[in-house]
Amino acid sequence: MKYTEEHEWLDEADGIVTVGITAHAAEQLGDIVFVELPEVGADVAKDDEIVVIESVKAASDILAPIDGEIVEVNEAIVEDPAKVNEDPEGAAWFFKIKASDTNQMADYMDEAAYKVFIG
Amino acid sequence: MSDLNRTALYDLHLEFGAKMVPFAGWEMPVQYAAGVMKEHLHTRAAAGLFDVSHMGQVILRGAGAAEALERLVPVDVVSLPEGRQRYAMFTTDEGGIIDDLMVANKGDHLLLVVNAARAEVDLAHLREHLPEVEIEHITGRALIALQGPKAEDALAALNPAAREMRFMDVAEMELAGATCWVSRSGYTGEDGYEISVPNTMGPRLARALLENSDVHPIGLGARDSLRLEAGLCLYGSDIDETTSPIEAGLRWAIQKVRRAGGDREGGFPGAERILRELDQRPARKRVGLLPEGRAPMRAHVPLFAAEDADAPVGEITSGAFGPSIERPMSMGYLPADLAAEGTTVWGEVRGKRLPATVAALPFHTPSYKR
Numbered sequence: 001m002k003y004t005e006e007h008e009w010l011d012e013a014d015g016i017v018t019v020g021i022t023a024h025a026a027e028q029l030g031d032i033v034f035v036e037l038p039e040v041g042a043d044v045a046k047d048d049e050i051v052v053i054e055s056v057k058a059a060s061d062i063l064a065p066i067d068g069e070i071v072e073v074n075e076a077i078v079e080d081p082a083k084v085n086e087d088p089e090g091a092a093w094f095f096k097i098k099a100s101d102t103n104q105m106a107d108y109m110d111e112a113a114y115k116v117f118i119g
Numbered sequence: 120m121s122d123l124n125r126t127a128l129y130d131l132h133l134e135f136g137a138k139m140v141p142f143a144g145w146e147m148p149v150q151y152a153a154g155v156m157k158e159h160l161h162t163r164a165a166a167g168l169f170d171v172s173h174m175g176q177v178i179l180r181g182a183g184a185a186e187a188l189e190r191l192v193p194v195d196v197v198s199l200p201e202g203r204q205r206y207a208m209f210t211t212d213e214g215g216i217i218d219d220l221m222v223a224n225k226g227d228h229l230l231l232v233v234n235a236a237r238a239e240v241d242l243a244h245l246r247e248h249l250p251e252v253e254i255e256h257i258t259g260r261a262l263i264a265l266q267g268p269k270a271e272d273a274l275a276a277l278n279p280a281a282r283e284m285r286f287m288d289v290a291e292m293e294l295a296g297a298t299c300w301v302s303r304s305g306y307t308g309e310d311g312y313e314i315s316v317p318n319t320m321g322p323r324l325a326r327a328l329l330e331n332s333d334v335h336p337i338g339l340g341a342r343d344s345l346r347l348e349a350g351l352c353l354y355g356s357d358i359d360e361t362t363s364p365i366e367a368g369l370r371w372a373i374q375k376v377r378r379a380g381g382d383r384e385g386g387f388p389g390a391e392r393i394l395r396e397l398d399q400r401p402a403r404k405r406v407g408l409l410p411e412g413r414a415p416m417r418a419h420v421p422l423f424a425a426e427d428a429d430a431p432v433g434e435i436t437s438g439a440f441g442p443s444i445e446r447p448m449s450m451g452y453l454p455a456d457l458a459a460e461g462t463t464v465w466g467e468v469r470g471k472r473l474p475a476t477v478a479a480l481p482f483h484t485p486s487y488k489r
Binding site: 030031033034036052054055056057059078081085 | 149150154155156157159340343344413414415417439440442447469
């Protein structure tokens with residue numbers, strides 16, 4: 001598992017990376033009321049704004065952590081955004097991306113480093 | 120955040136796990152561990168306790184105080200009975216709104232409660248225009264709101280006199296050993312009270328109320344979603360110096376005696392525009408809006424009459440997700456001819472035009488004890 005400074009977790013298997021937000025991020029955001037996910041099939045570049053998350057009070061973006069093609073999105077969290085607060089690191093994953101270059105993940109933090117990062 | 124003011128309940132907020140944020144120059148709790156959604160729902164189901172000590176409390180003393188105040192507000196203050204409170208607004212010469220406030224007749228004085236962000240402006244305005252009135256800014260008292268269906272039981276446990284009050288009554292009563300000034304009113308659309316207590320006694324009163332398992336501490340985040348569901352204006356967002364009380368849908372607050380033909384017609388700033396708009400409809404109106412999808416439409420989202428229209432015709436002034444109605448909700452201004460309930464307009468959110476329907480306010484029906 002890898003973690004970005006924007007509090008996303010990345011779980012890679014066979015070139016497909018599942019992405020979500022960490023429990024820390026979900027707690028900081030507060031109650032999530034709206035999620036907008038990218039289109040399946042979309043080609044995205046690292047740092048593109050591809051997900052919108054809205055809490056009761058404010059909107060946030062999630063940036064694409066790597067270049068690639070969106071191969072699946074989690075409709076369950078669109079239907080019930082509260083799931084993101086309930087299980088952010090499990091059932092409430094956001095999207096799966098087919099990585100153009102898995103080496104892009106090398107710069108991200110491992111779990112120990114992320115724990116230090118969030119203090 | 121060390122240059123911010125702290126209320127008498129600051130330590131208590133930290134003890135209860137509050138997330139503190141700057142608000143109008145004060146360090147205030149935006150939420151506690153429960154979070155905005157749960158705090159909102161709890162208030163409607165039971166009772167919420169809010170620290171609103173950042174708001175300004177001002178006393179006007181002197182025999183002519185009510186008459187004098189009428190020079191600044193389009194409201195009947197003179198015949199406000201002792202022991203009663205009324206909603207009012209300071210108006211500008213152009214008929215806009217300087218601030219909205221509550222005015223209470225406490226017998227030998229009037230008690231005003233004004234918005235935190237406008238307290239300094241309001242005091243200067245009062246001092247400039249009411250030189251003959253004794254004006255005291257009360258800084259030694261905290262203000263606690265207790266709101267929800269269980270508020271009466273919770274306050275009556277401290278003093279049974281709380282049960283005798285009806286909506287918009289004001290009274291003095293002993294609560295947790297302190298002499299408190301209490302109104303039966305609030306900003307949530309629920310039955311409840313606002314309680315002014317000396318700073319030194321504030322924490323003790325708050326703790327006494329919080330000992331009741333029905334009463335939870337509630338932050339400013341939920342205060343905003345509660346008031347928006349109740350269709351209540353937020354100064355600086357839904358009303359400001361450019362909005363007249365009539366555009367803002369507040370004509371109900373202007374009693375007949377201050378309108379054209381009344382005994383004390385006009386005589387407040389902006390009377391020309393306000394009386395004219397009372398007679399002919401204003402060009403624009405504040406409306407409720409329900410986005411048709413799930414995406415909230417927040418303040419400053421431009422509104423269009425048609426999906427592909429070039430120029431916006433209005434704007435959202437407040438928007439959030441309504442936990443009790445389980446959907447996004449907004450308020451904004453539209454031209455009068457687009458303001459009818461059921462009209463579809465289009466808000467531009469992140470570059471996309473999304474439909475919203477003009478809806479009656481409030482979104483959630485109030486339950487005041489009248």
